Amino acid sequence: MSTPPAPVLSAPSWPHCAQGADPDTDPVGCRGIHVPGHTACLAHLEDTDRDAYLAGLTPGSDVDQRGTPFTARLLQALLQALHDPATGNPHLGTARFREAQFSGEAWFGGAQFSGTARFDQAQFSGDAWFDAAEFSGDAWFGGAQFSGNAGFDEAQFSRNARFGGAQFSGTAGFDEAQFSGNAWFGGAQFSGTAWFDEAQFSGDAWFNAAQFSGDALFGGAQFSGAARFGRAQFSGDAWFDAAEFSGNAWFGGAQFSGTARFDQAQFSGDAWFNAAQFSGDAGFTRARFAVTTQFGPVVCAKEIDLSAAVFELPVTLEIAASALRCERTRWESTATLRLRYATTDLSHAVLSFPVAVTAHPAPFTPGSTVLDESLLTDHPTGVRIASAQGVDAAHLVLTDTDLTDCLFSGAFHLDQLRLEGRCTFAPTPTGLRRRHFIWPCWWTRRRTLAEEHHWRAQSVGQPAPPPGLEPSPRHWRTGPHHPDPGLTPDPEDVAALYRQLRKAFEDGKNEPGAADFYYGEMEMRRHDRTGTSRSERGLLWGYWLLSGYGLRSSRALAWLLTAMSLTVLLLMGFGLPTHDPDPATTGTLTHGRIALKTKAPDPALNGGWHQRMTWKRAEKATRVAVNSVVFRSSGQNLTTAGTYIEMASRLLEPTLLALAVLAVRGRIKR
Known part of the structure; x- marks a missing residue:
């Protein structure tokens, strides 16, 4: 197979040096622009002519070095000629370095660019340092290639900053950088770690279709305008901890391959995550959503953590995830959670208004496309509620959810909980067994609470299944604190749970469900040795033995x-x-009168x-x-x-x- 010929670069639009041109291999040669008054670029200029040109520069002078190849020494000489004694740093006016080539370290730290700074399509073979640089005009780095590390820490961009299509092969540092205008990073490629911690974006920040192969760190960043990360790809971890989004935050279609953290983030505008995909965990702990009315639909292969997050307005959350944690999450208005696959923890969530948790029967369809759920193909589509402990259930509606392992202990107003559709509870163990190794027995099928399973498993000393394995249907399900009796609800506690939830079934006109929970309540009272007297337990034993509490x-x-x-x-x-x-009849005759008497003998x-x-x-x-x-x-x-x-x-x-x-x-x- 023959090797394809190398692409032939076209000549630049400016008069160029053409040093080293070869008609066969490189007809263009050096692309450096002519130094005024000469036919060579600064790199190929005679030493005396170069010294004369540099001597004519003063702080604030305009510089046009398009296409010029720079060594570290040549760049240092140029910046030294622009040195401003008042600030101690180089001071450039309009700076044109388009397609310039920096073969060594490019040090622009603290430099001041009074006019437009053009570094678009420039190539930095070594490290490039623009730390604390000040760009008073527009800063153009579109298509630039940073083969080493690129440092823009504490840099100040007074107008627009354009990094669209730029390639950062090493670390890209923008910590505490200030973007007063718009910042364009659309299509940029970050192969190393991208640091934007505490960066300030006063205008719009565009990261659409950007690719972050390493970690992307935006901790404490401030986005005063719109933050656009649509279709961005985060191959490493993405950290937006304590970030402030004053405008709209767009993450539609973004792909997070590693961990995504938005802990303590403040979303003052809309937060759009529709069609976003999280291959790892997604954390929104203590995040605040001020005006968000639609979250998702999103897909997460692992856990989405909304613990202590705050939703201020009515919101609809559409989530397909392996797990959803809503511990101490606060909904200050109505909310609808449409879920798929997710095992949901609602422990101590604060519900100020009705909150509905619904198992969505079909894949979500944002727009006209079906959301890709290939990350969850190994998970059952049913939605499980892991815990409702500490929740005011008066505002909670559960529809078509699996409550097999749901913990209700510590919840409030369980009698007002609404159960809609087909909500399933844990069944009793199946199969025949021997009680006390003598008497055969089996459990009749009924709905049971997870707390009853935990108490029975603890009371009989049943071992917990190995981690990662589903419990056998022939045994009671062990609790999270098994076999500690102090942390396992006792029969008196479980009886109270059954009594309150029975009212929820009755209000829903589900009499068979209410009957099962009445049976469970009686069972717990029969085994309760603290809140139920011995005589009452005796009556309950008889009631159970004769008719299963009037239900069998x-x-x-x-x-x-x-x-x-x-x-x-x-x-x-x-x-x-x-x-x-x-x-037998007997009679007597007295004074002409007959008296008859009939008597039946006792049965013998x-x-x-x-x-x-x-x-x-x-x-x-x-x-x-x-x-x-x-x-x-x-x-x-x-x-x-x-x-x-x-x-x-x-x-x-x-x-x-x-x-x-x-x-x-x-x-x-x-």
């Missing part, structure tokens, strides 16, 4: 059938007489067990038992023992039937 119809029906079967057996064995007794039970346990007697006993269920007397002759058996069955069995009916109604009522 199968249990009540099983006991009813058991009671009826026992009644039948007892009646066959002791209650039904062997045969119905015949009444004779014969052995083989005579009592017959199908005929079973039919009679069943009739008595069935009539007892509905408070009816069968009219069957019974022994004295049978009478008491029937009385007991007429008291117990209708009660069990009523409990079964009540349980069925509790499951189907709407």
Whole structure:
């Protein structure tokens, strides 16, 4: 394969030196502009002519060195000729260094540029230092190439500063730089660390499509005008801690590959992050959004942290993230959180007005395009609420969220919490197990709170699953402080949570959900040894055993059938007489009058067990038992023992039937 020929550069628009030109390889040669009165550039001028030119310069003189190749020594000689004794620094008027080539260190530290400074498309092979330089006119660095480090710390740009398309291969330092006019960095490439800490942008700051391959540090920067970072690419970490955005902040379509921090940032104007992508964590801790009404949609592969952030106006947040932390976040007006994938922590959030948390069913569509969620393909799309502790739930609405591991302890007004759509809670463990290694048992399916799981896991000494593994559905889920009993809510606390949340289900006309939470409340009261007396616990044990607190119809029906079967057996064995007794009539004759008296003998039970346990007697006993269920007397002759058996069955069995009916109604009522 042949090597393609090198591109042929066109001749510059100014009269150039042409030193070293070759018709075959380099027809242009040196691009340096002619020194006035000569046909060579400053670099190729004879020494005597160069000395004469430099001697004619005075502080504040205009300098035109377009295309000139500078060594560090030549540049030093030029700046020394412009040295201002009053300030001790070089003083240039209009400075034209377009396409100039600086092969060594270029030192412009403290220099004063009274007119326009043109360094566009200049090439700095070594380090370039403009620290504390003062640019009174426009400063042009568009397309400039900084192969070494570039320092503009504390530089002052009184008018516009143009760095569009500039390439910074080393560190780019703009710490405490002051941009009084507009600052253009659109399309600039920062291969090393870009330092803009405490920089001040009085005009608009344009970083659209800029590429930051290293870290981008804007800590404490002040943006008085619009800050535009649309489609910017941050390959390293991006730090905007304590930055102040007085105008609108545009980060639409920006891509953050590392960590992005906006902690304590102040957004006085709109903050636009629509279609922004965060491959790492995104932090907005203690940030303040004064007029933002739309945040996102954004995609974050890890966690977006809005802890202690403040939203002053009604706002809609559209976030697709692995996790969302809203600890102590304050919403001073209404808010709607439309989420995808996110495990959300609302601990101690301050809700002054209604705040709705909704699981968004489909990918967000900013504009006419579908938001790319490829960063989250390994995550389930459901939205989980991790905690609502310390929240005033009177203003909270949860829609289609997963509350399996949600902690409600410490929340206020839980009875006013609104649960919309399909909100899911943790189920009881599945499968058959042995209690005390003897009795087989299983848990009936019901909605449970995470706090009940944590207490039961702690009380039975269940080990926590290995980190990173989902707990087995056959076990209770361990809590964050497992197995510390002092930090795990006890049954009295959990019962109060069930009682308040049951009211939320009832207000939502979700009677089955309310029934499950009533069951959970009774369970916690049955196990509570501090707030529930022993006699009350005994009653609850009986209520649970007979009918599952009036919510388990199968249990009540099983006991009813058991009671009826026992009644039948007892009646066959002791209650039904062997045969119905015949009444006997006796009479007496007194003074021509006859007195008759009929008396039925008491029913008698004779014969052995083989005579009592017959199908005929079973039919009679069943009739008595069935009539007892509905408070009816069968009219069957019974022994004295049978009478008491029937009385007991007429008291117990209708009660069990009523409990079964009540349980069925509790499951189907709407």
